[in-house]
Amino acid sequence: MTIQQISIFLENKFGRLNEILSLIAKEQVRIIAASVADTSEFGILRIIADDPQKAYQILKANRISANISEVFAILTESVPGQFARTIEYFTQAGISIEYMYCFSTQSKGVLVIRVNDSEAAHEVIRRKNLRSVDQIGLREI
């Protein structure tokens, strides 16, 4: 089970991040998680939204360079050590994590990860009984 993540090319220009987030907010799309990875030249903004297709269309309509990719969103209990334990399962299976970001609420934690081998990751999730959520599951957190 995977969810859709939107990646947006960002130039390092003052106010640009705010501009893009406002565009999405204006159309009533909720951003569940976001992260920015940047170099000295440019950055990539990654977004998990409640309606990724709509968010993507908004970006397209505004001629913003964006891309949709599939990532895993793994639900954990919000207790110390949960994120670390989850990551360890993947490491043990020899899967490298290309990037990850996470967020937690009062009771739940969510780990968004992108791996180099999705097949193997699916296998880990099944074997270790991890809870990976889909788009609908995500909305209910």
Next chain:
Amino acid sequence: MYWEQKVETISRHELEKLQLELLRTTLIQAKQSSYYAKVLNENGLDENSIQSLSDLKKIPFTTKEDLRNHYPFGFSAVPLEKCVRLHSSSGTTGNPTVVLHSQKDLDEWANQVARCMYMVGIRNTDVFQNTSGYGMFTGGLGFQYGAEKLGCLTVPAAAGNTKRQMKFITDFNTTTIHAIPSYAIRLADAFYEAGCDPKKDTKLKTLIIGAEPHSEEQRKRIEELLGVKAYNCFGMSEMNGPGVAFECPQQNGLHLWEDYVIAEIIDPVTLEPVPEGELGELVLTTLKREAMPLLRYRTRDLTRFIPGICKCGRTHRRIDRFKGRSDDMMILKGVNIFPIQIEKILMQFKELGNNYLITLETIGTNDEMLVEVELSDLFTDDYSVLQRLTKEITHQLKDEILLTPKVKLVEKGSLPQSEGKAVRVKDLRKII
């Protein structure tokens, strides 16, 4: 094989003798215009100042600006009642330019075009369809009269209306077309969309292409799609129009008709001739024009002479395809660079869009080049892929221009849009 064998295969020695004689006549004629009367007089020049072809360089250059400043009739060397046609090209700034033709000029122009067409195998048995715009644009009437002189059944279809063009091609058994490259592709697409294969379902065999810059790959593609041989044509309204230079069946450079013009290729900065084979600005002097001779006209077009003798037997020198406009040339650290060199590289990356901006700036005491280019769309969620792309672009640019530019990927739509003549180069260098 030759429309005019004697002059097309004339020895270089004889050709130069002919050019000298025609140049002197041209000077006598040019003096009749108010513009050249003044210029030649100020420089103490007349036909007797020209004892050999190397004396040509005594004559000052003529520029497009000069044509504009003496709009409309300052260059006419015959009374207006001897002129039978006027072509004008609209300028984006200032006055348009005007070119006047006497009946003799039109006859010579038609002969030049007929010579070009005959060279690539077009005969009076051919049906020639001209998809060029008529009116002020010289590709219309220029080819019309040339093809008629050659004896082709000539169809002045003019531009646009692809359905009608296709019907004419099919119904009239058109064998030869004149089109700009992008339109040739559109026409081919339209045939295929209609379920026709132009290779089998039409009699097309020759295509004359010009007016738009295009790559060798594009030519090959057009040839395959339409099942034709495609030949490049060069002309400009100041030099009549089409027919100034034309490819022969060897398809390796365009023969420039040197009994009609004297060609020089100069460094646009120093204005000195460049070594044979090197890129520079084409400068042309008309040799047979009566109503409006032009002396050392700076075309602003960049090309080079192709060294060596052509296998086709013609002795007139060949010029290479046009490499851009001299107005666009940059000099960075003593190296001449043209935006087209950079564009050529950028266009090879499908990850990149069509918009780019070159900025020259002084960083510390060094002059540097920054190339900003828009991404066409984001194709990855991984920035290291973008870093690798940047590196690859930099590497390929360095191979082309021999300097290492700084390459920066920018968001789609963030650079100024290209409308007509886009601003591709910004020079912010400080003079130290």
